[in-house]
Amino acid sequence: MKHIHSYYTPNDLYNKIINGLKKLGIDLADVTPDDLQPVDEFHIRGDAATNELIALSHFTSNMHILDVGCGIGGSTRRLAHEIGCRVTGIDLSDEYIDVAQRLTELLNMQQRVKFHACSALDLPYADNKFDGIWSLQMNMNVEDKLGWLKETCRVLKPGGRAVLYEVCGSKNTPQYFPVPWAQDSSMSFLIPPEEFREVITSAGFDIEVWNDKTDLAKKAFATVRKPVGEPNLPVLGVYLLVGDDIGTKAYNLHRNLDEERVSLIETVAIKPKAS
Numbered sequence: 297m298k299h300i301h302s303y304y305t306p307n308d309l310y311n312k313i314i315n316g317l318k319k320l321g322i323d324l325a326d327v328t329p330d331d332l333q334p335v336d337e338f339h340i341r342g343d344a345a346t347n348e349l350i351a352l353s354h355f356t357s358n359m360h361i362l363d364v365g366c367g368i369g370g371s372t373r374r375l376a377h378e379i380g381c382r383v384t385g386i387d388l389s390d391e392y393i394d395v396a397q398r399l400t401e402l403l404n405m406q407q408r409v410k411f412h413a414c415s416a417l418d419l420p421y422a423d424n425k426f427d428g429i430w431s432l433q434m435n436m437n438v439e440d441k442l443g444w445l446k447e448t449c450r451v452l453k454p455g456g457r458a459v460l461y462e463v464c465g466s467k468n469t470p471q472y473f474p475v476p477w478a479q480d481s482s483m484s485f486l487i488p489p490e491e492f493r494e495v496i497t498s499a500g501f502d503i504e505v506w507n508d509k510t511d512l513a514k515k516a517f518a519t520v521r522k523p524v525g526e527p528n529l530p531v532l533g534v535y536l537l538v539g540d541d542i543g544t545k546a547y548n549l550h551r552n553l554d555e556e557r558v559s560l561i562e563t564v565a566i567k568p569k570a571s
């Protein structure tokens with residue numbers, strides 16, 4: 297797990313984001329979630345996907361939601377902003393959690409949005425604590441998927457909903473590397489959608505929604521070409537989180553999608569009410 301932690305530890309990330317905002321002429325006193333979107337929603341289709349997931353969630357303002365593998369908290373904050381609920385985000389990366397907290401303070405959302413650095417496999421919370429679970433594109437880095445999902449199910453209240461948006465394997469192997477979530481195959485643990493579905497139910501959930509979003513992912517990456525020469529990077533982008541080779545990573549993701557080596561699944565799983 298150590299190499300996964302160091303992959304997601306970019307160094308001085310908060311200042312890089314602040315400098316980016318300044319370069320774009322954004323007044324730090326008036327920063328909005330939309331201003332941060334290019335850098336803080338680190339999943340396929342960014343806030344468009346987040347908004348679709350919010351619509352599926354049925355979360356309400358009186359709820360407390362756990363975001364598992366929250367990164368620097370973009371969709372954590374968006375969820376709190378759109379629904380009005382409390383959200384706690386956890387992530388393996390201490391630096392991401394530090395940045396998540398500081399960006400949340402910048403947006404003055406710290407009353408409702410909190411963060412904690414820990415592993416998704418060992419959550420420091422009591423059984424049945426949270427009203428809902430939100431977890432976006434983290435499973436790729438987790439080898440023990442049953443352990444992760446059992447732990448997630450444990451902290452969710454009976455009847456609660458878990459919204460998962462995850463990259464899976466597909467018909468063909470191996471995948472091309474590097475990709476946005478992994479520099480090489482030692483950090484990436486993809487299983488095909490059917491297997492992912494079985495692990496979710498083995499962990500104790502019932503599946504309510506199961507949507508294959510691979511075609512939308514393919515469209516989003518359709519125009520990505522193999523990078524040549526020096527990278528031409530925007531002022532703010534997820535390259536700040538995982539490196540200047542983001543062009544190669546995006547190109548490999550495009551190839552993996554097109555050649556049916558990866559797929560993208562959106563699902564809502566429910567913890568059954570105790571009988």
Ligand SMILES: C[S@@+](CC[C@H](N)C(=O)[O-])C[C@H]1O[C@@H](n2cnc3c(N)ncnc32)[C@H](O)[C@@H]1O
Nearest residue numbers: 304337338339365366367388415416432434437
């Ligand atoms: C591709 S990013 C997605 C971040 C965020 N969910 C988003 O959509 O912006 C994957 C995240 O999973 C986190 N992660 C990987 N393995 C983890 C684990 N075992 N426990 C907690 N977080 C983990 C990484 O640190 C990283 O922030």
